Amino acid sequence: MPVQQNPVPPVITVRDLVKRFDGRAVLDGVNLDVYPGEMLVIMGGSGCGKSTLLRQIIGASQPDEGYVELFGQKLGDMNDDEFDDACKRFGILFQSGALFNSMTIGENVALPLREHTDLDEETIEIMVKIKLEQVGLRQAEYLMPAEISGGMKKRAGLARATALDPEVLFYDEPSAGLDPVTSAEIDVLMMDMAQKLGVASVVVTHEMDSAFRIADRMIMLDKGKVLMNDTRQAFEKIRDGEPTGDETTDLIRQFLRGDCEGPITRRRQSSGYEEDILQFAGDWR
Amino acid sequence: MSDENPKLSRFSVVRLIGARTLRLIGFVGGMSVLFMGAMYVILMSAFSRKYHVDVAALARQVVRIAIRSLGIVCLVQIFIGVILALQLEPTLKDFGQESQIASIIGIGGFRMLGPIITAVVLSGFAGASIAAEIGTMVVSEEIEAMEAMALNPVRFLVVPRLIATFLAMLLLTPIADLMIALGGYVTARLVLGPTVYSEYWQLMRRMLEYKDFWTGMIQAGVFGILISLIACREGLLVHGGAEGVGKATTMTVVNSIVAIVAAAGVCTVIFYVFKL
Numbered sequence: 001m002p003v004q005q006n007p008v009p010p011v012i013t014v015r016d017l018v019k020r021f022d023g024r025a026v027l028d029g030v031n032l033d034v035y036p037g038e039m040l041v042i043m044g045g046s047g048c049g050k051s052t053l054l055r056q057i058i059g060a061s062q063p064d065e066g067y068v069e070l071f072g073q074k075l076g077d078m079n080d081d082e083f084d085d086a087c088k089r090f091g092i093l094f095q096s097g098a099l100f101n102s103m104t105i106g107e108n109v110a111l112p113l114r115e116h117t118d119l120d121e122e123t124i125e126i127m128v129k130i131k132l133e134q135v136g137l138r139q140a141e142y143l144m145p146a147e148i149s150g151g152m153k154k155r156a157g158l159a160r161a162t163a164l165d166p167e168v169l170f171y172d173e174p175s176a177g178l179d180p181v182t183s184a185e186i187d188v189l190m191m192d193m194a195q196k197l198g199v200a201s202v203v204v205t206h207e208m209d210s211a212f213r214i215a216d217r218m219i220m221l222d223k224g225k226v227l228m229n230d231t232r233q234a235f236e237k238i239r240d241g242e243p244t245g246d247e248t249t250d251l252i253r254q255f256l257r258g259d260c261e262g263p264i265t266r267r268r269q270s271s272g273y274e275e276d277i278l279q280f281a282g283d284w285r
Numbered sequence: 286m287s288d289e290n291p292k293l294s295r296f297s298v299v300r301l302i303g304a305r306t307l308r309l310i311g312f313v314g315g316m317s318v319l320f321m322g323a324m325y326v327i328l329m330s331a332f333s334r335k336y337h338v339d340v341a342a343l344a345r346q347v348v349r350i351a352i353r354s355l356g357i358v359c360l361v362q363i364f365i366g367v368i369l370a371l372q373l374e375p376t377l378k379d380f381g382q383e384s385q386i387a388s389i390i391g392i393g394g395f396r397m398l399g400p401i402i403t404a405v406v407l408s409g410f411a412g413a414s415i416a417a418e419i420g421t422m423v424v425s426e427e428i429e430a431m432e433a434m435a436l437n438p439v440r441f442l443v444v445p446r447l448i449a450t451f452l453a454m455l456l457l458t459p460i461a462d463l464m465i466a467l468g469g470y471v472t473a474r475l476v477l478g479p480t481v482y483s484e485y486w487q488l489m490r491r492m493l494e495y496k497d498f499w500t501g502m503i504q505a506g507v508f509g510i511l512i513s514l515i516a517c518r519e520g521l522l523v524h525g526g527a528e529g530v531g532k533a534t535t536m537t538v539v540n541s542i543v544a545i546v547a548a549a550g551v552c553t554v555i556f557y558v559f560k561l
């Protein structure tokens with residue numbers, strides 16, 4: 001698989017990452033790089049390990065093998081202070097927005113500024129207004145998270161994630177639970193952020209419309225492995241082409257098109273059915 | 286299967302004891318780690334801005350835990366006073382000692398019932414709500430968001446609640462002590478007659494020593510720390526959505542009450558040994 005040669009060093013490097021839960025490898029030797037300013041979409045079916053991968057990259061859990069490098073430094077080698085500093089250089093938009101429900105939208109956005117900068121209250125106030133304006137939420141500054149819609153929560157979460165002007169933004173299923181129009185709006189906002197702030201974006205999603213709209217580069221995960229890591233154009237070619245007979249390509253094609261027939265469904269139907277039945281019978285014997 | 290049963294059950298008893306022991310060790314260990322983490326933050330807050338504890342957040346927690354539970358603590362403690370007075374009277378009357386109701390209520394209330402009943406009320410009132418609150422934050426990814434923003438949940442959530450619950454117990458216990466005494470007095474006034482109430486306050490003051498008060502306060506402080514640590518721990522350990530939150534609140538109350546009574550036992554033994 002061709003990986004583009006890039007003269008600038010990557011902001012994130014993942015090498016041979018393995019993560020097991022109860023002996024089952026959820027991530028099975030994942031390699032990827034994220035370069036400054038690019039929009040990388042990580043796709044895959046439910047349970048393919050994409051959320052686990054995201055948690056690994058942000059240091060929320062430890063890998064069993066391999067390593068993650070953030071801004072040129074290995075996660076495992078960082079002490080607490082260095083890790084905190086790295087955390088301030090990336091922002092995360094969680095699936096539900098993850099706003100603090102006991103604070104207003106404005107306070108949510110102000111929190112990282114209050115905690116991690118020495119800015120005075122007035123400056124923070126102005127910055128909060130700017131950040132909220134960027135996501136079109138200035139009028140919601142004094143509302144509580146419970147009083148706004150799901151789409152607005154994501155916008156507010158994005159405003160908070162960008163409060164410290166991060167170099168990388170992570171999005172965990174940004175269109176989950178949103179109607180198509182709101183979802184498209186969030187997509188536009190994400191591209192906007194990438195252009196205006198020049199941040200690298202890592203988007204975990206299985207919404208193909210959204211993925212093709214925003215991606216520069218895409219990664220297809222399956223059973224904890226990277227099946228394909230290429231430009232959006234290359235993925236579009238597979239999606240729009242005919243089945244090739246090659247198992248991997250057809251699997252990707254089925255996923256991208258959302259077909260109900262193909263390698264993914266075949267695999268699901270045939271896997272271990274006989275063994276299951278025989279095992280079941282064995283229990284009764 | 287059936288021929289293996291006795292062996293199996295013998296092992297399962299061993300296994301059960303083992304599992305419970307491990308769980309107890311995990312519980313005590315987890316509480317200690319949380320306590321030490323909180324203490325570290327409190328100590329460091331004096332030196333470093335990175336660890337500062339938000340006074341406004343602390344004040345909010347004190348209001349929520351102490352002020353809001355004041356009414357229910359008073360109500361419960363008055364009833365305790367009433368119950369004690371009514372139950373003591375017949376027996377003491379046989380010995381012509383019904384005036385001693387005042388001293389028994391005083392010592393019993395200040396030493397043990399004041400702090401312990403307040404703690405039980407607070408574990409249901411504040412402990413459960415802390416566990417539910419933090420558990421909901423876990424479910425809605427707020428804790429993860431917090432950590433990803435390089436904010437320490439111990440500093441941000443546990444420390445204000447720990448200090449507030451500790452303060453709440455210290456504030457509520459003296460009031461609770463007085464309410465028990467008052468409950469006894471009201472009962473004497475309304476039901477038991479002048480032999481009990483005429484010298485009620487004088488007798489109580491004569492029998493009570495300072496140590497009765499402050500041994501009660503020491504226990505109150507210990508109970509406050511236990512309640513908040515258990516509630517925060519259960520909340521932070523929530524998994525499995527809304528159901529997990531429900532379980533955490535239940536376990537908070539159950540574990541708190543067991544821990545409170547156990548701690549009261551340990552404290553009493555220590556006070557007894559040192560003749561306090």
